[in-house]
Amino acid sequence: MAKIKRAAVIGAGVMGAAIAGHLANAGIRTLLLDIVPRELSEKEKAAGLSLADKSVRNRLARTGVERLYKEKPAPLFHRRVAERIELGNLEDDLPRLAEMDWVVEAVVENLSIKQDLFARIEKVWQSGTIISSNTSGISIQNMVKACSPEFRSHFLGTHFFNPPRYMKLLEIIPTKDTDASIVAEMKAFAEDVLGKGVVFAKDTPNFIANRIGVYGLAITFQKMLEEGLGPDEVDAVTGRAMGRPKSATFRTLDLVGLDTFIHVSDNVRENVDDPAEKQAFSIPELLRTMVDKGWLGAKSGQGFFKKVKGEKGSEILALDPATGEYRPRKKLKAPSLEMAKRAKSKSEQLQALVYADDVAGRLAWHITKKVLLYSAARIPEIADDIVSVDRAMRWGFNWDLGPFEVWDAIGVEKSVARMRAEGETIPPLVEELLAKGATSFYQQQLDHDRAFYLGGQFRQVEEHPKSISLARLKQQGKVVQSNSGASLIDIGDEVLCLEFHSPNNAIGTDIIQMVNTAVKEVSTNWRGLVIGNQGSHFCVGANLMLILMEAQDQNWPELDLMVRQFQKTMGSLRTMDRPVVVAPFGMNLGGGVEISLPADRMQASAETYMGLVETGVGLIPGGGGNKEMLLRLTADIDPRDSIRLQNSVNKVFETIAMAKVSTSAAEAEEYGYLRKGIDGVSINQDHLLYDAKEQVLALARTGYRPPEPQKIPVVGETGYYTLRLGAYSMLQSGYISEHDYKIADKLAYVLSGGTVPAGTLVDEQYLLDIEREAFLSLAGEPKSQQRMQHMLTKKKPLRN
Known part of the structure; x- marks a missing residue:
């Protein structure tokens, strides 16, 4: 697996470019090749270029990469990963295939064209380089029947499904000549590096x-x-x-x-x-x-x-x-x-x-x-x-x-x-x-x-050693505690997993109770805690119906108590004397993010769509999300550096006010939900709980100590007015409504720390108190209640 560090993809069509994109997603430096154009485009003619210019000769590969930026759903984790893709063509750059660890063919589905291509590849091929075809059904054996035995021993089919980033299946099709060690190497690489589920298929029409x-x-x-x-x-x-x-x-x-x-x-x-x-x-x-x-x-x-x-x-x-x-x-x-x-x-x-x-x-x-x-x-x-x-x-x-x-x-x-x-x-x-x-x-x-x-x-179904099945562990009697919304499950090595299983994994009182139970249980008897599950999504947020009902009944003491308990419980995760690692995947929204942010680490699936989206239902984060985001983005800022501090707060404000949701773990890092160099990413979601458990064990082995309470520098009154001004400009331009502006004003007040002087160091509880007050105030607004009702009934946000 360690051998495959550089790859080449031949064919920059829809599938070839997308394969190159996913290799880049996985951190593999990739050379993308296609044929040399025989005619200039009108744009190239206008620029005075000739067929000899490199930009013309590499045009098809460049067009393939440019397509990656436009396609929906996005083939790339982030636009910047395309920097790992190098452009080339089959005339100038064919000899460079000798430098590669793996070469993937993804040209037109025509046997004779493929046969001719592999004959050309063999002339520059170096023993040790793996060669594969991405065909969806042409005979693998026939493609290389005229090639040497050694070349054939390094050749196999690797059929990606479209789009490669999102589709889990990779069919590996060995031939009768493929070396068994290469088959094993490709399986391990595909599972652990590319995040694929591998199935071995026979060399038959269209495979499985x-x-x-x-x-x-x-x-x-x-x-x-x-x-x-x-x-x-x-x-x-x-x-x-x-x-x-x-x-x-x-x-x-x-x-x-x-x-x-x-x-x-x-x-x-x-x-x-x-x-x-x-x-x-x-x-x-x-x-x-x-x-x-x-x-x-x-x-x-x-x-x-x-x-x-x-x-x-x-x-x-x-x-x-x-x-x-x-x-x-x-x-x-x-x-x-x-x-x-x-x-x-x-x-x-x-x-x-x-x-x-x-x-x-x-x-x-x-x-x-x-x-x-x-x-x-x-x-x-x-x-x-x-x-x-x-x-x-x-x-x-x-x-x-x-x-x-x-x-x-x-x-x-x-x-x-x-x-x-x-x-x-x-x-x-x-x-x-x-x-x-x-x-x-x-x-x-x-x-x-x-x-x-x-x-x-009957023979045992073989599972990957990094695959932890919570369902199987439950069958084996590994449940330590359970209620209607969550369970504590022994996942081995003295580590517990807190699993959500409420409807849509929404956070209600039952999950809060189990978090508190987990804190006590783990502190007493276990090395650490993983918070993760294997539902459709990690968590869609807090129980919105419960919040709306309490608000409509004007039961403010009860709602205030609910929010206080949520804040206190999230704080207990931060201060627990055992390491906590959260393993988000899929949708992780609102309260799900707030349960993730206080953890010592996050081990996120590469496909994690994370966001504090409360403004979409007329609220702001109420479970400590504002405070946690400020902690992350101001951690290394001198309170006297007013410009840098304001810029960081502006970023938090924009992220929360606009309810930004990441389209990948890479983008979650850009928004500040994940911390570069601290939080981890698992490209294979089947390995997510295993990887999170390894994070817990690593922290426990190094003498874990919980973080100390921190003072947080705030931008204060002047920063508050700066944030309000930005929101007011959006109101005047018609980008947001009057109620959007009211929500933004409340959020600005919380994130600036209120009307204290700029640079003031405030404690975490102070920020939690003003966050809770703002949350309750907005919950009482009729238009916020309309937004909550609309989300519950129509499953989409209301603009009012």
């Missing part, structure tokens, strides 16, 4: 995820046409109701691109022998007609859906397959969809849907049945085991459950009996499982480890 995923899309398309349904009606079934992404089937196809889907589907059809499978991947005439018309999906502005402007604003229309015209979207209604929504588990959800005798249930059953049978029939052709298939579909297509996990969820015996009754052929793997007397593909063993069926027996 695209083979099964595209099959599922194809049979769904065919069923839509048979049933006379529209894409909007089908998507109502094949999205969250079936444990798939919200984009479901046809919105996914629009995002992928209909031309891309046809290319990937044709690749399977042309490279398999089974007539039934060829037929399954045949492209319906409607789809080819759409592509011929240029209706490619999102990239062309229309596909199965089309956004238009009408009298009432923008509207999304759906394609009517029967007429080929667009129409208003329809909402499919079926009892099974409502039952699935109310289900308490994924198993109950799927069973409520697939066994229902209504239009949604029949559609869901047909799609599920076909995908399960196809997946089982493809083992061991595309993968050696069911775990690889399930992980590929979860990580590559964002399914909640992989095919064999779905089969267990709906009941193997029950579903197979129905399949047989419907005349389906049951694959040998499934027949063998049932013949052995087993009723599921996965089992929980006595030690609570997960086992999967393979070759007539």
Whole structure:
């Protein structure tokens, strides 16, 4: 793993540039190459350039990097990481591949072009450099069949999913010639440095995820046409109701691109022998007609859906397959969809849907049945085991459950009996499982480890040594304390983890109680505390409904007590005599940030979207967030340095007043939520709790002492008026409303320390008191209550 420090990506198209971007995200210096342009652009002609100029020769690589700055969602953690990408071209810079540790090919999906490229690469290649192809389905072995045995021993497939920054799956496809040590090295590098979930695939058409995923899309398309349904009606079934992404089937196809889907589907059809499978991947005439018309999906502005402007604003229309015209979207209604929504588990959800005798249930059953049978029939052709298939579909297509996990969820015996009754052929793997007397593909063993069926027996599912599963630890009886909102779990090495499990991980009285319990328990019996969980997001903030109810009832003593307790509890985390490390990931907003800031360290996921967003609901941070941000940004400032002090306070004011939310851990560092050189970042979220625990242990080993209470320099009255002036200018320009200005005024007062003289050193409790007063004052404002109500009902901020 340590060997891969420099990489090259060949091909600066959408995928190649994005791979280079993610390598840069991971700290890898990367050379991005593409062909030399044969003609000057109009801009180059106007600048008087020639085809010999370096900027012209590197134009395609430069264009690829420039695209990274514009794409949404952003391929880069931060714009500055692109500085790690060096531009070049395949004529001038090909010899530099000898300097690289890893070379990734990402050129057009054409076998002969790839073969020619690898022949050229081999001429400059140095033994030890790993070479891989990012193809989505072309034979890996055939690409290098004319190359030397040594070159082939260093060659394999590395299929990234798009966009590489966000998609967890990396399919590694070794050939019969690939050196086993290189396969192991690439797996470790991909998991630990690139943050990927690795699945080993066979060198078969479209590998694992695209083979099964595209099959599922194809049979769904065919069923839509048979049933006379529209894409909007089908998507109502094949999205969250079936444990798939919200984009479901046809919105996914629009995002992928209909031309891309046809290319990937044709690749399977042309490279398999089974007539039934060829037929399954045949492209319906409607789809080819759409592509011929240029209706490619999102990239062309229309596909199965089309956004238009009408009298009432923008509207999304759906394609009517029967007429080929667009129409208003329809909402499919079926009892099974409502039952699935109310289900308490994924198993109950799927069973409520697939066994229902209504239009949604029949559609869901047909799609599920076909995908399960196809997946089982493809083992061991595309993968050696069911775990690889399930992980590929979860990580590559964002399914909640992989095919064999779905089969267990709906009941193997029950579903197979129905399949047989419907005349389906049951694959040998499934027949063998049932013949052995087993009723599921996965089992929980006595030690609570997960086992999967393979070759007539159940074998333990291998997990990465840095993967800590809180669910498994709970099964093993490692819960020390628990209530409705949080649990304390023994994660080993005398370290406890405080896990949130309230709805949306929102902070309420139950979580506050468990934080206080954690402080006492850890101080007495443990080496340290990790605050982390494995929900969808770390924490969406405080329980807004509770705050609104108390404010509407004008129960100010109770609300004041709640805020005091929250502040006091956060303070106890800061002063506890054992190290505390918080492990945020995903959304970490409002109160979630306030529970993170007092910790000794944060170990954040690279994908952490962190922000003090209280102004969006008419409030300011009330749990010590203002004070903690001031502590961070003024820690090394001399109180007499008024200019530097004011600039730092201005930055805090802007960050909180504008409710800035980071789009990555790198940006969270820029905003001051994370501290450079102090807080850590885990690029692989599966390793987050392990990395946080290691931080705790490192602090404990070095004789941990809690921080002393600090005096904080404030900008005082003059700084307050400076902040107010900035907010007033925004009001006058129409950028903010009158109520926004009122909120900004309260925030300015707190962050400046009130009306004390500039440079005054105040204690932490003083800032907490004026923060709490401002919070309560705003909670009583009718317009703030309107904002809270709107957020709770509409899930978006109100501008009033």
